[in-house]
Amino acid sequence: MEDDLILVNENDVEIGTMPKLLAHQLGRLHRAFSIFIFNDKKELLIQQRALHKYHSAGQWANSCCSHPKPNENTQDAALRRLQEELGFITPLTYVDSLIYKADVNGGLIEHEYDHLYVGFYNQAIQPNIEEVAAVRWVTIPQLLHEINQQPDIFTPWFKKILIKYPSLNFELS
Helix, strand or coil: CEEEEEEECCCCCEEEEEEEEHHHHHHHEEEEEEEEEEECCCEEEEECCCCCCCCCCCCCCCCCEEECCCCCHHHHHHHHHHHHHHCCCCCEEEEEEEEEEEEEEECCCEEEEEEEEECCCCCCCCCCCCCCCEEECCCCCHHHHHHCCCCCECCCHHHHHHHCCCCHHHHCC
């Protein structure tokens, strides 16, 4: 059974739900979250999306991102997906939100009211291979260099967040 997304207006007020694929086909604004996990070296954990994902497959993205389920608190959803995708939970701090719209291939559009969270973690990572093809730690300067050299291997939302926060300066919040 396909998950429903929470449709919202530009003030993040819920206005209904819609099946995930349909929301992406129509480009409807929906609630989402993006997580940025840093280690003690101030490196960012990034993940390569599983190769069978229905959009942005194989592209590199921030540590974890997804959508809350109907009637699920966004921070609870973020913790749930962190465990499901990367195999760990760590405290998360809400830092900001942004709205973006991006083509993600195959006629699909991500149009998200994206809640941004930051956390810290220094242990081994055991990613769920159904969700994540690979993970790695990277410094922000190295990440920006890679995006400049090979922009197509990174997800559109990750690049849009970096436009708003070019140094991910919220990492120390």
